[in-house]
Amino acid sequence: MSGVQTLKVEPSEDGSRVDRWFKRRFPHVPATMVQKLCRKGQIRVDGGRVKGDSRVSAGQEVRVPPLPEPGEKPARPTLSAEDTAFVKSLVIYEDDELIAFNKPAGLAVQGGSKTQRHLDGLLDAFGTGLERPRLVHRLDKDTSGVLIVGKGPRATARLAKAFQSHRTKKTYWAIALGVPKPKQGEIKGFMKKAGGAGGDAERETMVAASHGDPGASHALTRYTVVAEAGQKASWVALRPVTGRTHQLRVHLAAMGHAILGDRKYTCDRPAPEDLDRRLCLHARRLEIPRDKGAPLVLTADLPKPTQKIFDTLGFFANEIDETRVEDELA
Structure with a gap:
């Protein structure tokens, strides 16, 4: 993986969104990784935090954190036995399409700038690649209760559509x-x-x-x-x-x-x-x-x-x- 880089925004890139600037410079880096790096504050423009949809100006300096090389898969941390047992203890229902959890208060659903342990990161306990469950909806960190994830892209898309169309x-x-x-x-x-x-x-x-x-x-x-x-x-x-x-x-x-x-x-x-x-x-x-x-x-x-x-x-x-x-x- 490359080290930290500081790159200058060229005149031809003036007004570009941060995520699209990255896509042009580093086409092999997934958009989800760029968003995650922004949330964690690892991508910065002139030393300040930015979002994926923030705009850059010619002459600004972009901090680029270590990125995987083309063809290199970013390493995922291995879950501990304790974390695996913990997340599996939260399951209240499972079938071929979804897994339902009783999420405890205090456990974030996704990572953020100061959140390292979250439900999304614990889903490796149920599979990797296409077999890895995917988030369908969210709960606030301090809200407890029912939260589901989809099994596979097709099930996740169907379930997400049900939430978006207010049919749940x-x-x-x-x-x-x-x-x-x-x-x-x-x-x-x-x-x-x-x-x-x-x-x-x-x-x-x-x-x-x-x-x-x-x-x-x-x-x-x-x-x-x-x-x-x-x-x-x-x-x-x-x-x-x-x-x-x-x-x-x-x-x-x-x-x-x-x-x-x-x-x-x-x-x-x-x-x-x-x-x-x-x-x-x-x-x-x-x-x-x-x-x-x-x-x-x-x-x-x-x-x-x-x-x-x-x-x-x-x-x-x-x-x-x-x-x-x-x-x-x-």
């Missing part, structure tokens, strides 16, 4: 500060990204926006209050009809009922005392359409720390009618 149904459980009123309804509006670092979604922030604002996207969430702990907190079931970054967290905070433990999207209501301050947001249920037969329905149990908070507030999953909850979210 997702149900999240959250503990909200206070009690939303009305107790059942919709939250909708426009939101946009307010910034981030190196394309790292975990460090991005979403803000309210108006229709027509640059980068604004419409977001719609259905919700229903499942149970209440006085006026201090409530158990809320949520269905994101759209799939924007941090959508559920932004919407509940905008109502004045932020999710317990959310330090990014807050409200003026105090949190109940003596509760673990982890983000109490859990992807409870995922319904996936199948080409033949009934949809596949996957559910993930609450992680033990979150279950403890639910118990402390008097919220017991075995005492609710989940069918009724699903009907209220439909």
